[in-house]
Amino acid sequence: MTASLIDGKTIAASVRANVTEAVDELKLTYGYVPTLAVVLVGEDPASQVYVKSKHKFTKEAGMGSIEHKLPADVDEKTLINLIHDLNADDKVDGILVQLPLPKLIDTDKVIAAIEPAKDVDGLTEINAGRLSLGKPGLRPCTPEGCVILAKRALKDGDSLSGKHCVIVGRSILVGKPAAFLFLEQNCTVTIAHSRTKNLDKVCRSADILVAAVGRPLMLKGDWIKKGAIVIDVGINRVANDNPKFKRKTKLVGDMDFDAAVKRAGAITPVPGGVGPMTIACLLRNTVLASCARRKMAMPDI
């Protein structure tokens, strides 16, 4: 058996198309443009690529895109003052501070400065708390993308309800919020991590396996129950030892894809799986944030 591929690029494009339609409608009806502000500190190459991509897709969806680039040695106060300015700027609907921040900056303090109504990453204590309480709020983009992909991978008429979802990874950006989001879908959820005993056995009990540990190829193919849905969040750059390819490095997930594809029912590729969904969900969150803040009806996107 070979798993079917969960095509994140196509699914993300369909989410972005819905967002674009909602943006057009908002422009026509209310005459304003939902706008996202992204703050990038320093020169981390991966972060630069993400931010460029966010800008491109934000513009493509017809939304406003504001970028603030600050040097790596910026002091915390200047960064927090910028966030306060963005909080107060009525035309800004969403604020995203690209992570990771340079080591000397207190990330928790910076995130806490973001107005929860504009926190399109869903990282503030208010939004994280709302998620854990099952109350409406802005949800982190990557785990939201995981749920959408898992739903799309289901067979016709099937639902996530009652399925065992094992999430390997407990980060605040992915693992923990993913657990609450799959719980919201009535999954039975297990959060596992690098210190979980018998991790292979735990993974083998999953109907839906979410790999979010950030270690290249850590999860092995025979850890997968036959027919399971595998969502690989990992984006790891490793040396490319295949002489057929010119590039010295390549991207791999947390899952040993070549082995996993032989057992899973459906699996996300890396790249082209979860990655594109993060930006699509970010745009969606920005539109939802703009409607909530302006007390307008929420579009069904």
Ligand code: GUN
């Ligand atoms: N860095 C990697 N992924 C993310 C994300 O989803 N949000 C932010 N703010 N930074 C990131």
